[in-house]
Amino acid sequence: MDLRHLRYFIAVAEEQNIGRAAARLHISQPPLTRQIQQLEEELGARLFLRTPRGVELTEAGELFLEEARNIRALVEQATERTQRAGQGRLGRLDVAIFGSAILDRIPKLLLAFRSRYPDVNVVLHTMTKVEQIEALRQRRISVGFNRMVAPGEDIAVDQVSTEDLLLAVPADHPLARHERIRFPDLKHHPMVLFPTGTRPSFIDKVVGLCNASGFQPQVSQEVGDAVTGVALVAGGFGVCLVPESATTLQLPGVIYRRLTDTPPGCFVDLCCIYRKGDKSPIVAAFRETVQACRSMHAAQAEASRQIGN
Template sequence: MELRHLRYFVCVADEQNIGRAALRLHISQPPLTRQIQQLEEQLGAQLLHRTSRGVELTDAGRVLYEDARNILALADRAAERTSKAAQGLLGRVDVAVFGSGIFGAIPLLLRHFRRRCPEVNIVLHNMSKEEQIDALRHQRITLAFNRLMRPVEGLTCETLLTEPLYVALPAGDPLIARTAVPLAELSDTPVVLYPTGSRPNFIDKVHALCRDCGFAPLVAQEVSDVVHAVALVATGFGVCLVPRSATAMAIPGVTYRPLHHPAQPRVDLCCIYRDGDDSPILQALLGAMRAAAAEMSPHDHSVLALPA
């Protein structure tokens, strides 16, 4: 029994007339009659009997009609889902995240993808840079987000956007009165640095910026991530520099001000994926995120320029 037989049979049952069913199926009446006869022979049951007005279902025909419609609906659904999967519109994608991007840029980029591909299940994993690289190499994830990536053999690191830097200040700090904070003003202020782990990273970026201004930062503490750093600012350990997306963290006792620096420093947000990975879901994800980044102002690629 083939799907073709079931489609022909259902059409005849719907029309209750072989002639009308033949017209609807764009075939002549004799071949359609033969197909129905072949189906009856295969099943060993009479499915239709003729009347003065056309044909009617037998008891066996009514049973097959109900099941055939369900089978054809499942077949159509399977074909549709397979087509969507081939276009990257259906399935699952595992994405690793880490750092300040999760507070601003990453949710907005993924939201853009979800609007395009609502049937793709996005599974997020919190991983350090080293864990991300290992997971990509072993195909446990499809894509990762991070910053300040060094070249890694076998992986592509694509910059999606860049963000300006802000200063996280504790309550009562006189620099809160400024509309922007010159980095040189922090030369005698304890600074919380992050993240600990593989280098280069944002710690090296902060050291380089301070060096350009003629001083070495007074390091209060080094912590694993931006959340711990801003939490320490709230408790009065010092200040810290953060990408703009981190200013979405509304932590009591912390105020953010733009960093003023002659070089107008920015930090990138990269997506990392395997070289040569042509999976449809990855290509759909990359296309959506690139489109989202392209919607930003050409002069200010900050995450807050993205549409909600």
């Protein structure tokens, strides 16, 4: 049996007349007769009663008509769904984020992706950088977000954004009164650092910047993530260098100040990592969306700078 047989059968059943069905199928009558005969022979059941006016379905034929329509619908659905899956418009995408990624552009990005690809089921997993890389290799995830990732042998990196580092200071802190805060000014003030855990990470970046400015930071506390860090700033534990995006987090008693005279490298990247050579169209679609968001954001930043000037 063949899908053609089903198509022909359905046409004949609907027309109740082989000649008319043949016309509808754009073939001549004899081949259609033969196809129907073949189908009947293969099924071992008479599907039509031949009448002087045409044909009519037997009971077996009625049953087979239902089944044939089901099958055809399923084939169409399979075709359509597979096409969409092939274009990355249908399926599942496992994405890893890190703890305080919620403060970042990631939510907007995920929303943008969902609206472009509503039938891709995005599943979020919270993982540290090391876990993300491991999970990528084991194919438990296809995309990860993190900071400061170097491309590896089998891991590729797309940069999502670059953020300046701002200083979160308690409102009543001496530095809060300064007109301008320069990086070396941080020398004499206790700092909250984050994240604890896997190295190298953002914490190393901050320590490295301090060292480059000629001092060792006074660490008041190390915490797991930016949210806790800013909370400790509010509690008077000291100042804290945070990515600009953390300013989303407005806590009473905390103000964010941009530094002047920042040393080179006083910014932090957000990266999107994935398997090198991953040919998944969903991953490709996701990366496209990421880049689109990045361009859009860059354009907006440029525009606002223009206006600012």
